[in-house]
Amino acid sequence: MSSIQKKSLLRYLMPAIALGVFAFLMVAYGSAYTPPKAQKQRIVCFKFKQGTSQEAIKQHMHQFQELKRELPEIVSYSAGNTLSEKGENADYDVLHYLTFRTDSEMEKFRESAQYKAFEKSNEANWEKVLVINSEIK
Secondary structure, three states: OOHHHHHHHHHHHHHHHHHHHHHHHHHHHHHHOOOOOOOEEEEEEEEEOOOOOHHHHHHHHHHHHHHHHHOOOOOEEEEEEOOOOOOOOOOOOEEEEEEEOOHHHHHHHHHOHHHHHHHHHHHHHEEEEEEEEEEOO
């Protein structure tokens, strides 16, 4: 094989080799750094005491939402007001949906200083609280 043929072959193979190495690295990176899927969900329902101001409810919602920003254990968060069915009053006023990867992360959230501060700041306005934990399949 002449020198010119070798250079021509090398120019042909180099992009293919580079593409192969790039593809391998992307697959390796994706499998090594893919975070574990969320496996646990926590639903927290609150019924406010009669006479609780809209400002206090707004503060409650904002403070709970801030927990998502402050605590990395929370994978996802959403919340909203409950909807009554057929004109009946709902048992709870608001719901918070939180998703975690593991039971230990859910427990770490529950025991966190931030969550305890949220409870202390808002519990005087709560008539009742319901917590439902579930596994995500």
